[in-house]
Amino acid sequence: MCGFVCLWNVGDEALAAAMIEKIAHRGPDAVAVTRAPHAPVVMAHCRLSIIGPQDGAQPIHQGDDILVVNGEIYNHVDLRAVLGESVFETQSDSETILHLSRTASRRWVSRLDGMFAFVLATRGRILAGRDPLGIKPLYVARLGGGLAFASELKAFDGLAVSDIEAIPPGSLFDSNGDMRRWFRMPQGAAEAETGLDEQATWRELRLVLEDAVKKWMVADVEVGAFLSGGLDSSIIAALAARAAPARLKTFSVGLEGSPDLVAARRVAAHIGSAHFEHAFTPDDVARVLPHVIYHLESADVDLVRSAVPTHFAAALARRHVKAVLTGEGADELFAGYTYHHAYVDRPRALADELTRSLATMHNINLQRVDRITMAESLEARTPFLDRDLITFAQSIPASLKMRRTDPSAAESTGPTTEKWILRKACQDLLPHDLVWRKKAQFDEGSGTVDALREALMIMEGAKEPLDRAAEGAVYERLLRARYRDPERVLANAGKWESDRVALAV
Known part of the structure; x- marks a missing residue:
């Protein structure tokens, strides 16, 4: 598990280092910044060692290819057996992405089973992919004449970037083409068939x-x-x-x-x-609330x-x-x-x-x-x-x-x-x-709603509990206080109640 930054056609190692520092909490075990010698790319990675802790350092650089990954590939042992153990240089599960990408299959990414986000620079292009549900985050933005990728929005805060968006779940971005959806959610079944056991x-x-x-x-x-x-x-x-x-x-x-x-x-x-x-x-809640909202990247x-x-x-x-x-x-x-x-x-x-x-x-x-x-x-x-x-x-x-x-x-x-x-x-x-x-x-079961109600009264000096609208306003104010460009963060945040399927009257 990790965090990463990738700059494509933006040759600035100092910038990559500054961006990875903002998300260094994602990987305290090791931090590395690498410039690829044969591609216009700089990658930075912070690592939390889970699989292959001895030799799983990133970015992974082999030949003209350079790769950063966040997440876990749970079928990496099976993939190693298929791809051939001799091509692997480490015990890291992340390395399977590199070798799968070199196969002839156009749907190679669909063979990955796990939670992951990655950026791979190879053969004069850049690929960025995300797991089917989007368990692991990945954002892309335009920076000058190039692209910047990062695991969290806060990595972009204060930078002259534009058009920040999330790579959609189950999608593969290709700089030689566009966004390709490689996974689609199976449609749920409704009524049980007659005779279902x-x-x-x-x-x-x-x-x-x-x-x-x-x-x-x-x-x-x-x-x-x-x-x-x-x-x-x-x-x-x-x-x-x-x-x-x-x-x-x-x-x-x-x-x-x-x-x-x-x-x-x-x-x-x-x-x-x-x-x-x-x-x-409640005092504990009041103390950690600004920290939680900053890291959450949402005021919902x-x-x-x-x-x-x-x-x-x-x-x-x-x-x-x-x-x-x-x-x-x-x-x-x-x-x-x-x-x-x-x-x-x-x-x-x-x-x-x-x-x-x-x-x-x-x-x-x-x-x-x-x-x-x-x-x-x-x-x-x-x-x-x-x-x-x-x-x-x-x-x-x-x-x-x-x-x-x-x-x-x-x-x-x-x-x-x-x-x-x-x-x-x-x-x-x-x-x-x-x-x-x-x-x-x-x-509710943990008592957080009650603790938050009291914590917000403490923070706001209120004599009565805040209603939902006032509660949301406090959260948004706390978020805005922690970011130079809060609008970017708020624009990318989801709403739990949005777009539900309506019931026929």
């Missing part, structure tokens, strides 16, 4: 989940797990505890006595993890609320491990948000909404997870967003995800259960009441 479906889902967790635990360092006590993180932690080579470390945060802390202790005891927790206070109210507990969890985990598993993606795959209940009698609309939200995670929840964990030099991994798991989950009818659970009740009034198929698939992993516990948002 529900038990066989959830049993297969369980197997796919187990494979995803094992794959996303591959590392040369210890991998822990965030554990909020909610369903998603508890499932990941329970499966990871079974697959871990040593006792799994789990991490939980919240206000003292909050539901998340209580539930997480129960889950940790049940799965036998070495559990660590931190209880924060919903993102800030969930970024605060993520910060405390990341700071706690980094004292013990370099990488953690998280439960992000389960709500988008299996209909876990409160607003999804309104779609219970509209499975086609629900399937479309889940598909839409998966495709837009990159600058919402995935941005939060990436920025806030990397601010603490911690790698976050999201097994629910494994490509094979996404493909299988999207084939499961939406009617099995959000489901009425009382067959005797009238169709329009019966209780509904979110993530029904996921709960069935994992019901043996956890205590029954935790498996069927109603979802609480991370910011």
Whole structure:
């Protein structure tokens, strides 16, 4: 896991060094700036060593090609076997990108399985690619007569750049052509076909989940797990505890006595993890809020609320491990948000909404997870967003995800259960009441909403809690105070509630 900068047709090593310094928190283990001798490119890289820690330094420079990568390629062992071990000079998973690009296949990037962003200068052109969901960030901007690439927007702050935009998820930028979309989100299924074997479906889902967790635990360092006590993180932690080579470390945060802390202790005891927790206070929230918003690169109210507990969890985990598993993606795959209940009698609309939200995670929840964990030099991994798991989950009818659970009740009034198929698939992993516990948002279960309310009153000297609009105004003010060019950051920020699939009246 890392951060990088690439300047194309901008021969300024000092500028690259200054840009990488702004995102050096992403990789404290090593920083390097390299000018390619046979191409108009300067690359800078800051490294957090996870796979191949002894010989995985970047930029990777072989022949006329030079490469920087952020992320993990989980099928690198298989790719090495296909490409031939003799062509490799290191044990780094990132090197597979270089050798794949040299094959005759035009769709070579689609063979990469993992979370990644990269820039490759080769044969007089530059290529920049991003993983299917956009788990790892990548931005491009125009700088003079050339291009500048960076892992975070703050690398561009104060520079005379223009047209900053994110490389879209699942896309490959080619300076000899244009942007090519190499991955498209599979459309979600709606109604169950007649005769569908529900038990066989959830049993297969369980197997796919187990494979995803094992794959996303591959590392040369210890991998822990965030554990909020909610369903998603508890499932990941329970499966990871079974697959871990040593006792799994789990991490939980919240206000003292909050539901998340209580539930997480129960889950940790049940799965036998070495559990660590931190209880924060409203004063703690007020202290870290400017730091969180600066690194988040967004002032969206919903993102800030969930970024605060993520910060405390990341700071706690980094004292013990370099990488953690998280439960992000389960709500988008299996209909876990409160607003999804309104779609219970509209499975086609629900399937479309889940598909839409998966495709837009990159600058919402995935941005939060990436920025806030990397601010603490911690790698976050999201097994629910494994490509094979996404493909299988999207084939499961939406009617099995959000489901009425009382067959005797009238169709329009019966209780509904979110993530029904996921709960069935994992019901043996956890205590029954935790498996069927109603979802609480991370910011709610951890007590962050209450802590933020009090923290904002402290910061603003207010006698009454701020309403949502006033809360958002504070966040925007804090963001503007930290950036020379805040409009660029705000222009690239996503909104959690934007463009939802409308329900027919």
